[in-house]
Amino acid sequence: MRPESKRWQVIVVGGGPAGSSAAWHCAQAGLEVCLLDRARFPRAKPCAEYVSPEGSRILDAMGALSTLEAGRASQLTGMVVHAPSGARIHGEFVARHGFRGFRDRGLGVRREVLDTLLLDRARAAGVVVVEEAKVEALSMHASGAVDGVSVRTPGGRAHLRAALVIGADGLRSVVARRLGLARQSRWPRRVALVTHYRGVEHMGTLGEMHVTANGYVGLAQVNDDLTNVALVVPTARARAMAGDAAGFLGAWLAAHPTLAPRFASAVRATPVRATGPFASRARRAWAPGAMLTGDAADFYDPFTGEGIYAALRGGELLAPFAAEAVRAISPRAHVSALTAYERARHATFGGKWRVERLIGMAVASPLLLNHAARVLSRDRDLADLLIGVTGDFVPPSAVLRPRTLLRFLS
DSSP: OOGGGSEEEEEEEOOSHHHHHHHHHHHHTTOOEEEEOSSOSSOOOOSOOEEOTTHHHHHHHTTOHHHIIIIISEEEOEEEEEOTTSOEEEEESSOTTSOOOSSSSEEEOOHHHHHHHHHHHHHHTTOEEEOSOEEEEEEEOTTSOEEEEEEEETTEEEEEEEEEEEEOOOTTOHHHHHTTOOOBOSSSOEEEEEEEEEOOTTOOSEEEEEEETTEEEEEEEETTTEEEEEEEEEGGGHHHHTTOHHHHHHHHHHHSTTTHHHHTTOEEOSOOEEEOOOOEEOSOSEETTEEEOGGGTEEOOGGGOOHHHHHHHHHHHHHHHHHHHHTOSSHHHHHHHHHHHHHHHHHHHHHHHHHHHHHHHHHHOHHHHHHHHHHHHHOHHHHHHHHHHHTTSSOTHHHHSHHHHHHTTO
């Protein structure tokens, strides 16, 4: 069947975790779904490659978790953050606070592995997947609603029609931009360089964040004895890395007194890829005939490493609203379903957005982060609670309640 030969109920633009999750969950809701991605899989993607413990719940529902746990992913038991002062914030996913995730560990997994597996799960659910399909424009009905996409493939250009288009196409979302919904925040403006090294010393089951006054780097084991290395710096440094991203990253690591010895014998195993700038949020996550999810809807900063969970959860969240919008018997009912989706997004992610901003403020200020590290190094229960929030199984309200926030002032 040629995808352009019919009118789809749903077209999903983007084949990463957000797109595959949205497509799979929409198919489970009984919708006819076509997914388009400009790449051919497997393909590399600059990412911290971390799935939080609660992300495993959605991977399990999609039938992907057992494959990953059988050996295609590393197990992560918690996080350690090294402040500029040298103080450490050490938190574990299994702790005394009483909250438990779907799994007691997070996962470190290559995006080539994860994305290809999730795309296969979408296919198994009945989704028609078209690779090497670059969406260039949206088409609009006379009513002003989106009614399809214009796409370019190796075989030429085509127009695909749909009752609903879901933009899951990342930070530079074509769908969000064509709808005039994309919006870049002024702060914090950061870019990242991501690669993999083999042979980094003293890597264990904890993810690591090393924060300095001029950026931070995250380290985490992924499959095949590789360490994901993600350096995040202010956009003002982007010019300095232009033309020699690998040299910039190598010099940054060599200048870090505690990291340099650990990388002395390490070998870079993959190209250095850039991504960003971050801190983007759509004005809203819908327009008549369209929805946004994943990074296309919002992405603040990669420090907490929750992008993959947010992508998976966003796809799960939107499916019932997408089904309601597709099956609506009037434009008013259609819009009502989409506005209900927006409310659900804020109810689901609002607390995490507030926690992310508080963490972002601390990371941007060595003074604040050093103070937080002093407090959390003495109060392990509070550190575990915070790590549980970033692991997506402790509710943000557990940290945001006044008596808990006051503990940071001690």
